[in-house]
Amino acid sequence: MSAKIIDGKAFAATVRTQVAEHVSRLKQDHGITPGLAVVLVGEDPASQVYVRSKGKQTTEVGMKSVEHKLEVDTSEPDLLAVIDQLNNDPDIHGILVQLPLPKHLDEDLVINSIDPAKDVDGFHISNVGLLGTGQKSMVPCTPLGCLMMLRDYHGSLSGMDAVVIGRSNIVGKPMAQLLLGDSCTVTIAHSRTKDLADVVRRADIVVAAVGRPEMVPGDWIKPGATVIDVGINRLDAPERGEGKTRLVGDVDYDSCAAVAGAITPVPGGVGPMTIACLLANTVTACCRANGLAEPEGLTA
Secondary structure, three states, rough: OOOOEEHHHHHHHHHHHHHHHHHHHHHHHHOOEEEEEEEEEOOHHHHHHHHHHHHHHHOOOOOEEEEEEOOOOOOHHHHHHHHHHHHHOOOOEEEOOOOHHHOOOOOOHHHHOOOOHHHHHOOOHHHHHHHHOOOOOOOOHHHHHHHHHHHHOOOOOOOOOEEEEEEOOHHHHHHHHHHHHHHEEEEEEOOOOOOOHHHHOOOOOOEEEOOOOOEEEHEEEEEEEEEEEEEEEEEEHHHHHHOEEEOOEEHHHHHHHOOOOOOOOOOOHHHHHHHHHHHHHHHHHHHHHHOOOOOOOOOO
């Protein structure tokens, strides 16, 4: 048996198409264009590539894209002033501050200065609380993407046994909340879990978000289970030439794919969904701000 590959690239393209259709309806019927502002502090090369990609995809679906690039030594008051200006701008529906921030800036303070209704990353303490209590919130993009792929593959997730490996605020914890919301039985496991292999072997759904390359081997996977690999780890790949690297996930792909019913590859699985869900969140925020019906299939 070999697993069905869940193609995140193709699924993300479908999500972007749905977003673009909704954006064009908002323009046509209401004269509203959703706007996304991205704030980048400093010159981190990975962040720059990511911000460029976000900007490009935002305009491709017909939304307004605004970028604020600030010097690496920008002071906290100056950064907060930019966020305040965006909070008060009616044409901006989503605000994203690219992480990580330079060391002299307080990430929690900065994130919590964003208007929760415009917090398309879903990291604001209010959104975390709303998600945890099953209320309407902005949901972090990566777990939202994972949930969309699971719903698409399984239909209903009700009653399934799910194990989330990893307890980060960005993926692990919100992922568990979303799965609970869809009536799964959820275990959050991590590097210190006793008998981790046995815990994972129970699961119908395994979400690996622990940040350790190829940590989960195939013999941890229950036959037929669905494996969602959130990890993105760069390993040296001398076989590809000097200085070359390859991307791997948090699961050992070949051994897991031999046992699982379905699996996401790395790259090309969860990754592309993250930006697609950022666009979906921006449209959702825009609809909520204007008291309009939210886009179906694009929210948790």
